[in-house]
Amino acid sequence: MSTPNVQTIAILGAGQMGGGIAHVSAAGAYTVLLSDVTLERAEKGRFDIELRLGKAVEKGKLTAGQRAEILGRITPVEGLSRFAEADFVIEAANENEALKKSLFRQFDELCRPDIVLATNTSSIPITRIAAVTRRPERVIGMHFMNPVPVMKLVEIIRGLATSDATHETTLQVCARLDKTTVTSRDIGGFIVNRVLMPMINEAIYALYEGIGTATDIDTGMKLGTNQPMGPLELADFIGLDTCLAIMEVLQAGLGDSKYRPCPLLRQYVEAGWLGRKTGRGFHIYAKS
Ligand SMILES: NC(=O)c1ccc[n+]([C@@H]2O[C@H](COP(=O)([O-])OP(=O)(O)OC[C@H]3O[C@@H](n4cnc5c(N)ncnc54)[C@H](O)[C@@H]3O)[C@@H](O)[C@H]2O)c1
Numbered sequence: 001m002s003t004p005n006v007q008t009i010a011i012l013g014a015g016q017m018g019g020g021i022a023h024v025s026a027a028g029a030y031t032v033l034l035s036d037v038t039l040e041r042a043e044k045g046r047f048d049i050e051l052r053l054g055k056a057v058e059k060g061k062l063t064a065g066q067r068a069e070i071l072g073r074i075t076p077v078e079g080l081s082r083f084a085e086a087d088f089v090i091e092a093a094n095e096n097e098a099l100k101k102s103l104f105r106q107f108d109e110l111c112r113p114d115i116v117l118a119t120n121t122s123s124i125p126i127t128r129i130a131a132v133t134r135r136p137e138r139v140i141g142m143h144f145m146n147p148v149p150v151m152k153l154v155e156i157i158r159g160l161a162t163s164d165a166t167h168e169t170t171l172q173v174c175a176r177l178d179k180t181t182v183t184s185r186d187i188g189g190f191i192v193n194r195v196l197m198p199m200i201n202e203a204i205y206a207l208y209e210g211i212g213t214a215t216d217i218d219t220g221m222k223l224g225t226n227q228p229m230g231p232l233e234l235a236d237f238i239g240l241d242t243c244l245a246i247m248e249v250l251q252a253g254l255g256d257s258k259y260r261p262c263p264l265l266r267q268y269v270e271a272g273w274l275g276r277k278t279g280r281g282f283h284i285y286a287k288s
Pocket of ligand 1: 012013014015016017018035036037041079092093094095096099103120121122123143144145146237238239242
């Protein structure tokens with residue numbers, strides 16, 4: 001069965017990823033419903049987009065008129081109150097399997113049966129999330145990279161039951177967002193995090209074992225392997241809670257001890273040192 005023409009995208013989670021996805025969706029001329037647990041959080045997500053667009057206007061990359069048009073397409077909403085209006089859903093809540101399954105059960109109840117339900121999960125198997133719905137053929141992974149407005153890639157993950165029509169609709173949406181896609185099989189960490197997260201975890205072990213300071217590890221990897229950011233700086237940027245959750249999924253899903261999260265990563269998360277978003281991770285940041 002085909003999927004409908006997409007005009008309205010509902011985005012669940014107005015955090016760093018959901019906000020970025022809302023930004024590029026509105027820039028791609030979609031009507032956007034940006035949802036979070038409370039209306040205040042959803043409004044904060046829209047406000048952050050307004051600030052980013054303001055900077056783009058200051059730099060001459062956007063006109064004030066374009067900024068107003070993009071913002072005008074984004075409506076903050078509380079919870080799932082308006083999900084029945086959506087032609088396409090993108091879930092970007094926290095990386096927690098029980099939470100995502102509960103959300104997909106609710107989407108399945110509230111959303112039209114013909115629409116695609118996408119998740120921005122970094123690592124949880126799509127097949128497992130899809131299985132809690134009555135439409136597993138319409139569930140797909142749409143893994144945006146951070147920061148969404150800057151990063152060109154979206155990794156598409158097909159669950160075991162994902163249909164060709166769902167894949168095709170998702171590719172069309174990504175093309176309208178001006179993104180390049182790669183398609184991955186639904187196996188632990190997909191392509192990008194399967195390779196990236198063990199490297200970040202190993203950098204945390206290097207710090208834990210006192211091999212070098214955080215700055216030396218980052219500078220070594222940046223200048224020694226030509227990466228734009230060092231692995232610890234990148235972990236802070238992604239969020240240490242998200243990094244820990246991904247390592248736990250790799251360890252549980254692939255069953256190999258080489259994926260065990262570094263104890264120092266776990267301790268930082270327990271301390272609430274989650275990286276940039278809390279002002280402290282492996283490096284210290286001014287709070288935004
Ligand atoms: N941070 C990254 O670099 C990155 C990259 C790619 C994918 N992801 C994935 O994107 C997802 C979101 O990550 P993030 O970094 O934006 O996290 P975040 O903590 O910045 O945002 C998550 C948001 O979801 C909201 N939320 C939680 N439960 C909700 C519910 N029941 N209803 C409505 N809103 C709810 C929270 O209030 C919060 O605003 C995760 O699955 C993560 O793995 C993250």
